[in-house]
Amino acid sequence: MVDSTLQDLDDTTQVRAFWIRRAATVVLVLVVAAALFGFLGVxxxxxxxxxxxxxxxxxxxxxxxxxxxxxxxxxxxxxxxxxxxxxxxxxxxxxxxxxxxxxxxxxxxxxxxxxxxxxxxxxxxxxxxxxxxxxxxxxxxxxxxxxxxxxxxxxxxxxxxxxxxxxxxxxx
Structure with missing residues (x-):
């Protein structure tokens, strides 16, 4: 008898999504920092x-x-x-x-x-x-x-x- 309905679910998709969100956030922070310091302007x-x-x-x-x-x-x-x-x-x-x-x-x-x-x-x-x-x-x-x-x-x-x-x- 299985006690949980989550026992056979694969959680690697969640881990991959977590790292993709983290990488996208880092890229966004770098772009904003480059703009603030004038690297993207005239x-x-x-x-x-x-x-x-x-x-x-x-x-x-x-x-x-x-x-x-x-x-x-x-x-x-x-x-x-x-x-x-x-x-x-x-x-x-x-x-x-x-x-x-x-x-x-x-x-x-x-x-x-x-x-x-x-x-x-x-x-x-x-x-x-x-x-x-x-x-x-x-x-x-x-x-x-x-x-x-x-x-x-x-x-x-x-x-x-x-x-x-x-x-x-x-x-x-």
Missing amino acids: RTGEVSASESGYDLSVRYPEIARGGLDTPWEVTVHNDQGFAKELTIAVSGDYFELFETQGFHPEPSDSTRDATMLYLTFTAPQGDTFVVSYDAYVQPSSQRGAAATVAVVESPEHPDPLVEVQYRTRLSP
Whole structure:
């Protein structure tokens, strides 16, 4: 005679469910902690290089999200000052991530070849030039992009005097 109706039941399903719930809780806690400490949010990066008498620095969106404003700013410094014009080359497809209000200051000329966008500016007085790009990530953008920014002599002479490379990643 059996005294219990639970005697033949298998309890391994309950133990497995217990560990699955515990693992899911740990994953949830890790995601919340990552969000609290800013690992899942928008982040700005900066890269710089010095060569041929030029110091080039680019502040860019390292991690961005669709629909949000993003910083993009290039600073070029040359102790000797600049000639009549300054040309900055940027990977041509990089700006496809963004909706824009434009460059500040506006380039006096721009041209594009198969890989690069060349922005030519009237050289500033002094030894430092700063250009910013007023933009936000297109809401439909799903993937990030890598970019190269360089100071070049001109679009006709595109060998970089100084260049930096970086990557923008997009999060959902």
